[in-house]
Amino acid sequence: MMRAFLLALSSRPALGRAMDRMPLARRLVRRFVAGTRPADGLDVVRRLNAGGLDTALTYLGENVHSVAAARAAADVYVEALETIARDGLRCTPSLKLTQMGLDLGDEVCIANTRRVLERAHAAGTLVWIDMEQSAYTERTLAIWERLRRDFPRVGCVIQAYLRRSESDIRRLAALGATVRLCKGAYLEPPALAFPDRLEVDESYARLMGRLLAPESLARGAYPAFATHDERMQALAGQSRVAPEKFEIQMLYGIRDDLHAALRARGLRLRLLVPFGEDWYGYFMRRLAERPANLVFLLRNLAR
Numbered sequence: 001m002m003r004a005f006l007l008a009l010s011s012r013p014a015l016g017r018a019m020d021r022m023p024l025a026r027r028l029v030r031r032f033v034a035g036t037r038p039a040d041g042l043d044v045v046r047r048l049n050a051g052g053l054d055t056a057l058t059y060l061g062e063n064v065h066s067v068a069a070a071r072a073a074a075d076v077y078v079e080a081l082e083t084i085a086r087d088g089l090r091c092t093p094s095l096k097l098t099q100m101g102l103d104l105g106d107e108v109c110i111a112n113t114r115r116v117l118e119r120a121h122a123a124g125t126l127v128w129i130d131m132e133q134s135a136y137t138e139r140t141l142a143i144w145e146r147l148r149r150d151f152p153r154v155g156c157v158i159q160a161y162l163r164r165s166e167s168d169i170r171r172l173a174a175l176g177a178t179v180r181l182c183k184g185a186y187l188e189p190p191a192l193a194f195p196d197r198l199e200v201d202e203s204y205a206r207l208m209g210r211l212l213a214p215e216s217l218a219r220g221a222y223p224a225f226a227t228h229d230e231r232m233q234a235l236a237g238q239s240r241v242a243p244e245k246f247e248i249q250m251l252y253g254i255r256d257d258l259h260a261a262l263r264a265r266g267l268r269l270r271l272l273v274p275f276g277e278d279w280y281g282y283f284m285r286r287l288a289e290r291p292a293n294l295v296f297l298l299r300n301l302a303r
Contacts (some may be wrong), residue, residue: 032253033060033282034275038080041275044252045084045091052263053271056128056249057084058094060276063103070101074112078119085123092155093120094128094272097140110143117151124153126178131157133186134193141168148177155224159184160204161193169207176220180249181207183227204232212239212246222246224270228255237265244268 034044045055057080064070077093084091101108120127129144144156156177158165161184172179183200194200210216211223225236226249233248247268262269274282
């Protein structure tokens, strides 16, 4: 119930504008968001790299309404990649296709994403294509597959809460794809997504097993398990797969207390670092994912 309420609020940008006028709220957001500028995100990337952590960088925003806005978002990634290459940062961009102009047409989106991938290719860097609401799943995978023909170092994302994901994982594993597996953070109807958390966990564990299967790895599949769930992290770590064959991914500012133990077990860990002015939807989805984040917010607002 609380998750659904918070996810519904995530689509109310007016609340975000109101929060942005509250200094305390802005400080709390910075727990999860590096800042509003690319330089803010890259500064956090440098600090995390210095501490031995790999990173991914994402420019917050989705569903742009103009060709100019889509082009500008791609420019942000291209310029960030210039810095990543120049400074030798261990960082992979992670972008959303609706920010690249998917709502304006596939060709607009592909042209912008291709520019990012060309610069990433020159830098020897992988790029993640994020997954969004289920309405975009089929188009996102089709564009990922089309771009992968020219840019092998492009990863896609599958959401374990979607009922269709088992068939998607089977196909991607057969292709030897680089796949980030997450649970899913959007509000979806029960006909499309498992409504029960236990069902989502079971799906996640099942899909993890598929990605770590010998036949998947033999085809070149590289899985990244995006989760703060200690049970799922332990399940990945207990597999007999060499630790360089997969990685754990976590979000900046969430469950930092788990980092040391994961690294002590020899597991590769990557933190996703978000930045940008369009932080509200991302922030609310993080609250919906973990009630402890909401408790933290309310306690601080009460002080």
